[in-house]
Amino acid sequence: MGSDSSPSTYSVQMPEPRLHSGRSGRKSRNRDQSKISALGLSIFSSGETESKRLHNALERARAPDPNPAPKARSFDTVLCLDTSASMLQGGALEQMKKAAIEFVNGVEDVVNDTGVEENIGIVTFGGFSNIVQHLTNDFARVRDAIESMAIKGKSPFFEAMVVCLAAFDGRGGTVSVSGEYDVHPRIVFITDGHITECTDDPYGPDRVHDPTNTRAGFSRLMMDLSPKTNPSMPHPILFVPVGSRADRSFLESMAKLNDSHLVEADMITSLCNYFRVQETIGKVIVCLHNKDTDSSDGQIEAVVRALVPDIKSHEMREVLSTVKEELKQPSRKKSQRTNPTDFDEVHEDTEGVDRGERLPLGTRVKRGPDWKWGDQDGGGAGTVVQHEDNKHPFTWVQWDSGEWNRYPYGAEMGYHVWKTEEHPVFRRDGGELEIGMIVRKGSKWNQPDRDDYPGVVIRKSRGSKRVKVRWQSGQITACPADTVEFKEKEREKRRVSPIREEEFHSDDGQDDENKIRAWQWMDDWGDWHLYTQDQNRLLEKSFQRSKTGTCLVERSGKQFRVLFRKKVERDVSKGLERDVHRVLLPRDEYASLLLAEELMSSNH
Incomplete structure (x- = not known):
């Protein structure tokens, strides 16, 4: 048998929700209200001023x-930061900046340690709401x-959430x-x-004139964005109160309306591992979805600890x-495994x-x-002979020992097998063609x-009278064994570059006009x-x-x-x-x- 684990693959798609949000639930369809349509949703606003504000905000957000x-083609977070005048009171601004930086640093640490990439975008609202940094995994x-x-x-608030x-x-x-x-x-x-309405005086005093309707409109928006109402919308929407004057009661209510929760500013780093946990859930489902019987807590926990040995207790519970x-969902049908030895059944995920x-x-x-599969390989090399299917990307290998198994191959589940140029399959004198041999027509x-493409x-x-060859062009052909012949593979010449063995973190002596700190890969x-x-x-x-940080190039x-x-x-x-060097070189x-x-x- 092969491995029961599979590497994760990501596909990203934008939701197509239909959202109707007004300043209050009962008045959202009055004739004096305007409807803004964007992002696959419809937003009803109160009056011409708010409608124009929302329209302009969306135009700015859409601009190149x-x-x-x-x-990265990965998970996304938008930080929505309050930059209004009220943030100058009660230490709110300083606490917000500190929390935001700690969050970014914490996410970078997770990326550093686990390889689970995350994009972060920044939206600010102070007078107007704007995207000041589009989603990126460049944390600098x-x-x-x-x-x-x-x-x-x-x-x-209302405009800021729409811009998010x-x-x-x-x-x-x-x-x-x-x-x-x-x-x-x-x-x-x-x-x-401290919420205010959208007005034609964005830089006036930072106080609300109509608190009831302003809060009601934002409350309705949060209910409409809840996963129960619109399951395709961003979720969770987490509220972080800052400053000694924070209206914690209002923010906690908004979080509850959205089926989310409040997070204290000094606990914001608890959010940094969120997507790693979500990815782990997906991996475990992939590992267990083919089981014929229900999985016990012990079996699930064993899979989780195999994938994430350092998982915390509260994360394990989640x-x-x-x-x-x-796994209880009836939509999760068990997939049919392929037969990697069937002559007629060959599947290659060409897009992958x-x-x-x-x-x-x-x-x-x-x-x-x-690798964690003992001596399944017989101590030697093997040949990739099958991809299970495009949805569950197991890699099937036939080892030279005659055994075959399937293994994860990818960044998310690990590289359990590795490409090698050092173990070609040779043809013995008078011997038959074997799996893994390089041949030509x-x-x-x-x-x-x-x-004249070579193939493998x-x-x-049965009887070895026919073979299937995967040609270098990508074509797979069935043909009589005597119409192809063994081709010995020529090795490419290696080019050797200079290598410097200097201490990576050494900073003795400053860069001057004669020397420079150079980076190599x-x-x-x-x-x-x-x-x-x-x-x-x-x-x-x-x-x-x-x-101890990172840099994206x-x-x-x-x-x-x-x-x-x-x-x-x-x-x-x-x-x-790959290894990197930081060396001190003469200029x-x-x-x-x-x-x-x-x-x-x-020249290449």
């Missing part, structure tokens, strides 16, 4: 980002946005973990709780409760291969860094396709490469800010997060990690190496 930020940008906030004006919803439009949405469990984006609303409830999330059929593999090839044998018929061959000059400056700036259209504490860079999409040597890198890149 003049300085686009990188974004998020911190800069928090530090540069300006305080003034009134507190338009707009922040997800086209930029974020619900994440599906392996197609089994949907995780919604969330909003963290940090404020002193996982157990949610998983048990989800193209995205780099799957190993192509025919790939030679060995034990990966997350022979002189007896009689099919229309005459392209992935199936043999290691490729798959063990060769070292310099980051670009712009990346080098960004890395050094981020490193000096926090020597882009290369060849991909995102890489450099983890200073671990001295590695992590491929954000795949989770693969003339740095310039020469940088030029050599640029010339080599231009």
Whole structure:
């Protein structure tokens, strides 16, 4: 038997809700009210002024980002920060900034430790409501946005919440973990709780003129955004009161109306692990959804601890409760497992291969860094022969020992097998073609396709008279065994780059006109490469800010997060990690190496 676990895959989609929110429940359809339609929802506003305000706020939110930020294909949080004039009282501003920065730092720590990426956006409301930082996993940008906030004006809660919803439009949405469990984006609303209406005097005194209707309108909005009313909307919406004058009672009521809760500012870091817990729930469901009998608490807990050994007790309780409830849903049908030895039944997830999330059929593999399956591999290598299906991406391997099993392969569940170039399958004198052999079309090839692509044998018929070959072009062909012939694979030549063995955290001596702190990354061959000059400056700036933090860089259209504490860079999409160096180089040597890198890149 193979592994019963599966790597998680993410798909992100925007909800298409139909929301009708007015200033109060009974008057939301009066003729003097205007309807704003956006984001798949309809919002009824009281009067021309509020309607115009909401319309303009949505237009600003929809405007292209003049300085686009990188974004991971992962979970999303919008921090909604109150920057109204009332925040200057009771220490509210200082407490809000401290809480927001602690939240961002805590999320960055989770990303650093677990690889579970999260995007954070910033919406502020003080006079007007604006997106000051679109969703991004570049946490340095998020911190800069928090530090540069300006305080003034009134507190338009209703407008601010609508702008938060707009922040997800086209930029974020619900994440599906392996197609089994949907995780919604969330909003963290940090404020002193003193709400005001939307007026044509946004920078007037920060006090409410019509408290009953203003509170009623926002209350109705929170009920309409609850998961019971609109299950596709962002959830949870968490309220964080700040300052000694905070209207805690009002904020607690809003949280209850939204089926959410209040979070104290000094406990905001308790929210940082939220998406890791949600992802764990999805992984456990994937592991257990095929069981023929109900899973006990002990079985669920065993799977959870195998996946997340350091999970906390309150998180375990949440996982157990949610998983048990989800597994009871009648919509969770058991999937039919594929047969990786059937000659006619071959499945390759070509889209997953193209995205780099799957190993192509025919790939030679060995034990990966997350291997935990004893001697199932017989101590040798094997060949990828099947992908279970597109929804549950197990990788099936036939080992050279003759055994076959299925294993997780991916950033979320770990790399239990690993591609290898060091273990080719050779043909013995007079021997038959074997699974994993590299072949080419022979002189007896009689099919229309005459392209000279090499291929790999992935199936043999009984009696070995026919084989199936996965060609380098991606095509899979069944053919007589005597129409293809064994091809010995040529090894590529390695290029060796300079390597410097200096202390990573060494800061003895300041950079001067003769020396520079240079950052390097290691490729798959063990060769070292310099980051670009712009990346080098960004890395050094981020490193000096926090020597245990992270920095996001882009290369060849991909995102890489450099983890200073671990001295590695992590491929954000795949989770693969490579070593990094921080070295002190003479400037003339740095310039020469940088030029050599640029010339080599231009020749590829």
